Structures are given as C-alpha cells and as structure tokens.
Amino acid sequence: RGESSESRGALIVFEGLDRSGKTSQCSRLLSYLEGLGHSAELWRFPDRTTTVGQMVSAYLSNDLQLDDHTIHLLFSANRWEKRSMMEAKLRAGTTLLVDRYSYSGVAFSSAKGLDIGWCKAPEAGLLAPDLVLYLDIPPEKAVERGGYGGERYEKLEFQKKVAQCYKVLEDSSWKVIVCFILSFLAIELLTGFLLPTLDLCHLVAHHQESC
Numbered sequence: 001r002g003e004s005s006e007s008r009g010a011l012i013v014f015e016g017l018d019r020s021g022k023t024s025q026c027s028r029l030l031s032y033l034e035g036l037g038h039s040a041e042l043w044r045f046p047d048r049t050t051t052v053g054q055m056v057s058a059y060l061s062n063d064l065q066l067d068d069h070t071i072h073l074l075f076s077a078n079r080w081e082k083r084s085m086m087e088a089k090l091r092a093g094t095t096l097l098v099d100r101y102s103y104s105g106v107a108f109s110s111a112k113g114l115d116i117g118w119c120k121a122p123e124a125g126l127l128a129p130d131l132v133l134y135l136d137i138p139p140e141k142a143v144e145r146g147g148y149g150g151e152r153y154e155k156l157e158f159q160k161k162v163a164q165c166y167k168v169l170e171d172s173s174w175k176v177i178v179c180f181i182l183s184f185l186a187i188e189l190l191t192g193f194l195l196p197t198l199d200l201c202h203l204v205a206h207h208q209e210s211c
C-alpha cells in the first residue's frame with residue numbers, strides 16, 4: 001500500500017508435469033527479462049537447500065518414508081518458510097519466476113487420493129501468483145522427452161493422475177501453454193502475453209484465498 005504499482009515485482013509461477021519443460025522455460029524467460037532490464041530471479045519449490053527441503057528431497061529420492069499427509073505439509077511448510085523473503089523481493093521490485101508452487105502441492109497430493117480441500121488448506125495465506133504458466137504436455141510425451149529419473153513421482157501412471165488433478169485447479173490466473181508449440185516458438189510465445197502482465201504488478205502482497 002502506498003507504493004506505486006510499478007515498484008512491485010510480479011510473481012510468475014510455472015506449473016506442469018515432470019519433464020514438461022518448466023525449468024528450461026523459466027531460465028529462458030529469466031534471460032529475456034534481464035535483457036529488457038527487469039530485475040528478476042529464478043526460484044523453485046521444493047527448495048531443497050533448507051532443513052525442511054532436505055527432508056522433502058530425501059522423501060523424493062526414496063531415502064525417507066513419510067505418511068502422505070505429513071509430506072504434503074512439509075511441501076507447504078517449505079513454501080511458508082520462504083514467504084517473507086518472497087514478499088520482500090517482490091516489494092523491492094524483483095520479479096520472481098517460480099518453478100512449481102501451491103498448485104503442484106495440491107495436484108500431486110490429491111493424485112494420491114488425499115482430499116482436495118484438505119490439500120488446499122495449508123496454502124491459504126501464501127502469496128498469490130500474478131500469473132501461472134501451465135505447460136501442458138501429454139504424460140506419454142513427457143516420458144519420451146529424455147525419460148524420467150528415479151524420483152518417487154516419476155512414473156507414467158502417476159503422472160496421468162496428476163494431469164487430471166491439475167485440470168480442476170485451473171483458475172483465472174492461468175495461461176495454458178501447449179508444449180508441442182512451445183518447443184518451436186519458445187520464448188516469443190510466452191513474452192507475447194507476459195509483457196502486458198508485467199505492467200500489472202499490483203497483485204503481489206495480498207493473501208491467497210484459494211489455490
């Protein structure tokens with residue numbers, strides 16, 4: 001409040017299945033924005049560098065077994081522990097490009113059969129994204145793209161369920177990008193609608209009411 005909208009950074013979230021191209025698109029967009037003179041940073045969740053993040057990482061690599069609800073709350077806690085830093089960055093005018101966020105949390109846990117309302121609850125109060133770029137790729141194609149590594153969720157049958165769960169989470173902050181096209185047009189396609197969005201960086205410090 002009181003700050004001009006131009007001084008705020010935008011919170012831009014990338015979502016999609018494993019191997020959908022989020023990480024590559026995030027870094028391409030980062031270079032593009034930096035080239036335009038914007039202050040921007042690349043973030044990702046889970047952030048495996050924190051104590052909570054190390055537990056999440058051990059769970060994903062099957063070195064640690066945890067109850068489904070417990071790991072869900074750890075993923076959420078991992079976002080909560082970064083919330084104030086994210087807010088500070090955004091207020092200081094830095095745009096954050098975030099590889100996975102609350103939508104991953106809800107989609108992956110509800111794909112295991114957990115109640116979707118229960119999954120959304122701990123996300124309430126985290127910063128709401130200004131824009132969610134959903135990289136839409138059929139699960140079968142994602143596997144073909146170099147295949148999956150050995151992490152817990154990198155299995156075709158599970159990814160199919162995650163894709164279904166993502167679909168019910170789509171809201172007005174989403175832009176769905178068909179990834180076959182993305183591989184050819186790449187960043188030009190993204191920036192076509194990102195640039196206008198960056199002028200609307202006023203949504204940053206309010207609380208997320210739903211996922």
Ligand code: FDM
Pocket residue numbers: 018045046060075076100101102104105106108109153154
């Ligand atoms: N994942 C990620 C979740 O299950 N919940 C979450 O809240 C987040 C952020 O963790 F399979 C899953 C999604 C993915 C795995 O993600 C690790 P990366 O992008 O491969 O690090």
